[in-house]
Every structure is written in C-alpha cells, then in structure tokens.
Amino acid sequence: MNLRRDVFQAIADPTRRAILMLVASQSMTAGAIASNFDTARPTVSKHLQILTECELLEQNQNGREIYYLINAKKMKAIADFIEPFRRLWDDRFNKLEEVMKKHKTNK
C-alpha cells in the first residue's frame, strides 16, 4: 500500500510527468533528459531517483552511460487503478436499475 501511494505521489508532480512523457518515446540518459528542462540538473536527478524508486522508470547500463526507460507494466497498472472503483459503482447502479425495474412492474 505504501509503495502504491508513492507511485501516485510520484505522478502528481508535473515535472515528473513531463519526464515520463519524454522517456516514453525513447530511452535517454540523465543529461539528455535534463537538457529538456530549465530546472537545475540535481533537481532533475532527484526526480529521476524518485521515478526509479517507484519503478516507473528502469535503468539500462550501456557502457559508461545509464539510460532511463519507461516501465510500461507499471504505467498500465496506474492507468487501470481507477477501474475497480468505477466497477464498484457500476455494479451498484446496475443493481439499482434492476431493483427499480422490478419495483415498476410490481406497482
């Protein structure tokens, strides 16, 4: 549960969302990512660290360079996180409709 909360806190930050968008199209080094932002390099590093800790980003060592790439599986989990909540209400409302249809014919 704690890990999940961290994931949502991670994507609540606009810079971190921008980083995820950037890396979604191609894997990039920390330097290449930082060059896309006006923010100081250490700040970007901190964001990368948080995203990596939440497993939203993966690191890939290529010689001396570390490339960051997106963890599609984790991203999918977030996209779907609201679905069980929606289904809970959908089930309730289906039941409501069913109950009222019976109620109507019984009148």
Add this chain to the structure above:
Amino acid sequence: MEKKTKVNAEDGKQEITITREFDLPLELLFKAHTEPEIVAQWMGTKVIKLENKKHGSYQFETTDPRGNKHGFNGTIHEFVPDQKITRTFEMENTPFPVQLEFLEFEQLTDESSKLTMHIVYRSVAHRDQILQMPFAQGINMAHNRLQDIADKLK
C-alpha cells in the same frame, strides 16, 4: 460494450465526478435514493435512518463477509425531489475525513434519466486513497485466493 458508469478523476484535484444514465424514469431513479428498503437493496446495506429533508441525516450499517460491521453516516443539506440531494458522507471508525456529495438528477426521456455525483474530498491525497481502496481490496482478495489455493496444495 460501452461503459455505463463513468468516473472522471482529474490529476491533482480533490474531487471526482461519477455519471450514469439509467433506463428508468427520473421519478424512479430519485425514489431509489429515498426509500430505505430500496436503498438497502442496491447499496447492499442496512438502513438505520434516512431522513429525506434539509437538516435531516442518514445512517447505514454494512456487514462484511467476515461479519464485521461498518457504519456510515451523513447529513442532508439540500433535498429537492427529482432534482438534487446535497449531503455529507462519513465512514465511521476509519481515518478518512468526511466528504461532500452533490447528487443531481436529470430527465433524459420519459423512460431514461441521468445521475451526476460530484464528490469533494478533504485533500488530493485522501481522494486518491479512496479511489485506490477497491483496487487495493482487489489485490488483497486475489492474494487471499492464491493463499487459499496454496494452503489446499499443502
């Protein structure tokens, strides 16, 4: 199949909107929210009290599959038949703060209607936590099922 119930939860906001269209006349949709026996049926809860009026209040009690009882309550702030209900909602004995709910009922045709529930939470974090509850419970249930199967294999 098209999803009948829609949940709109924008990033970083402390509110959500749930919308649903029903194959029911407006009057029946509204009635489903005011008659204790009917609320009990579709919400799957015991209705202890339901006062449909301004300054009225309501109280539900749900028993989970393990036999634990969970209390819910709130106060009615606005009650306009076939139009709207504004109320608070609180889960008793939980760390979750009270939430504010605006229910709006609309007629679409003689035989169909629409409900819009606008829910406001104390903070973005609380909203996200509530949204994740069924998700987390789903994971727990899957985990428990796995545990049951694993136990049987022993």
